[in-house]
Amino acid sequence: MSDLTSAPTDPTQPTDPIAPGAIRKVIAAATDDAHQMLHRHAWISRLIAPSLHLQDYTRLLAAYYQFYLSVEHARACTRSYDTLSVRGAIAALHADLTALGAVPETSSAPDLSYLDTAPKVLGALYVMHGSSFGARQMRSNIKRVLPDAPRAYFETPTASPIWHHLTTQLDATGGTSSTRDTVITAANQTFVRFGAFVTFRCEQQD
16 A cells, blocks of 8 residues: 555646645635534534543544544545554554443444545545644543543544644645645545534434
């Protein structure tokens, strides 16, 4: 499985370059509405609530685990970005769920069929790796409210070299506006699908 040095671009498309390092800000701005919706998500917001229960925490971990597995499957199917794999997050989530005796079956997988090209997968990886930055407040609350709960996932943020490599790959999408738009659309879809799947997976058990 090879790692792409850049997202494929169409040589027939006019270039519309963005300065190195700026593409992440462009994507962040273009996906901010979808991102902020997750902060207000009925289930995910429980991770920062003082009333967080172990049962809800376990359900959320299971939903995260299944979603990460599906993103990783899409990445592997497109044979792209091996060094940006989310296997580390999957292993941490599996460890937490094993400790809780709650490793789920993989039958309730989200539909991520839209992740069928490398640029689209890159958009999803931006969401998944970037999520660890927003997990800091969650990590603090979980430690305070559920001190005995396993926290391998929340204690394992995206490593700096991986994030640096991700931003390098995002810079490589600045060659054409069409490729950049593809990454942005996929990132927005991933934010939305993630929220929808968490709701489905958590409420499925009620």
